[in-house]
Amino acid sequence: MEQEPRQINFAFIGFGHVGRAFARLLIDRKKWLLKEFSLEWKITGISTKNHGTSINHEGLPIKKILGSWKRHSNLDHFNEGPACSSQTDFIRQCGADVLFEMSVLDLSGGPAATYIREALGAGLHVVTTNKGPVATHFLQLTKLARLRGVKFLYEGTVMDGAPIFNMVRLNLPATRIKSLRGILNSTTNYILTQMEQGTSFESALEYARNVGLAEADPSLDLEGWDSAAKLSVLIQALMGARVKPKDIERHGISEETGRVVRAALRRDRRLRLVARAYRQGGRVIGKVELQELEIFDPLASIRGLSNILVLNTDNMRELAIIENNPTVDQTAFALFSDLVSLLQ
Template structure:
């Protein structure tokens, strides 16, 4: 069955998905009975590509610097609203940049897609942080799915693991290394670097932005703690309810002193039930070296779920990367197809 896809945003993550779809097209058809066809690519600065018969993804990837001159592509419809009007698109994949204050531009795009009867797969944290209850209610009313596996640990299947593979378990506590940048910095400090040098190296490697405050001050980890509380623990909280402290005040001497005590400092997002409340925090913590998260080094993410039926379950994997995060998008696409029994488009009345 054909699955018509619109990619909204075409940066690293969407390009990673595109490369996976090219490489695994035949396998997706033979194994899952799905023919993924990208019919639209909507960008913020390079315009929109649209072809209802399907875009040549290899040509699109090769022409990133000059999309508007790509041959064989219809110029109309030219806007996301026009693209959403017809039945050609089944799923909108949103990979737009995250704004943790407004949720835009992804929030408006996701709403318009859902209201048009389209499923939505997104890697953007902003809409989840700002408007998760609203978006899930809207999706339910319009009979479509809204999935966002890539918003938590990028390519590592953390939400699907907790909500699907561990269905029936009560999750009572979650601890996670959910920001690869800070984990890389702490690792390099343990290996001999000072904080400023480790941060500069992280920036050189593309792990940290020019303004690294979102990572080192704990904001990225805090919104992920909020997602854990709201989605996995079932207790929606606001971002300002997450107690937050980053790693900018951690020195190399702090790291080495912890090691002398048989511990390792990690920036930990922690969410736990305390009576009827769910409490979320982000802070540097000293973990014993035999803790499952203590040995996670470099720009790697990991999360430990403390449950009633399975006790502790830990998953370790990549927290960034083009195809790694693209895999999270693909997993959500396949989950929608599987859950809907192959019925990918559901029109609202």
């Protein structure tokens, strides 16, 4: 006898570049989810800051919403549910099993930490690409998820869909990460490597903003905060130390950096914004700094929007993960891979 498909309801907070790319991916992989997991999904709620909120317990017409987004990007128009007075109210009313949290980076953790806490407390699984709340409230949110018997997953917070947290959890059992280093911010790496070719700081930044890779507030990329927040998530999740973004020694890049880039190039070396963490006397130290690298250093070969993470471990010695020129579709894939891991 054929089994009835399993029904699951999703809610989104944030429907920007990532939210819309994830909705498109869910539609594309609908048949795959049905075949592999006997899963049928509906999106029962989407909430944004300025583009309205929509609830429909029968399932929102997501293809129609995506199709009409350029013409009238307001979700209120599709609302068939109760009016919500706040995001907290939305979480309570949306009827979802899983909340995908995709709002903007705020280094205090911002309202997103409250949304995640609320959702976990109400027994929803939460998947996020937002490094702010994960970096600032890691212990509190992971403990709450455990207590409530739900999953809190955040693969997309570092290097988009490249498997880091899932790979370590599943494939590196009993492995101690001694140190790590990487290039974690696409915007600054793009600017640095474009400046090597003579492009101006402004036009390189403009490109990163136009393709939706720069943060809504690009100073978070340029001043090294995005790298520091990602490094903080890596340290807390993989090295077990409580190091928040503000505890990380941090440098960024500016127009002035162009001179240093060209000087390094003349010495046949490369300037990169390197995020690194190492153990020292029972503590973990995190740093984001501009480093002039030898040409044969694997980090020196990382160009454009690409990222790299090198883990120095006891069992596997050095292990490197490279993500080549990611787009927002790879961030959407992070949410998809987290969804699949919570179905398993």
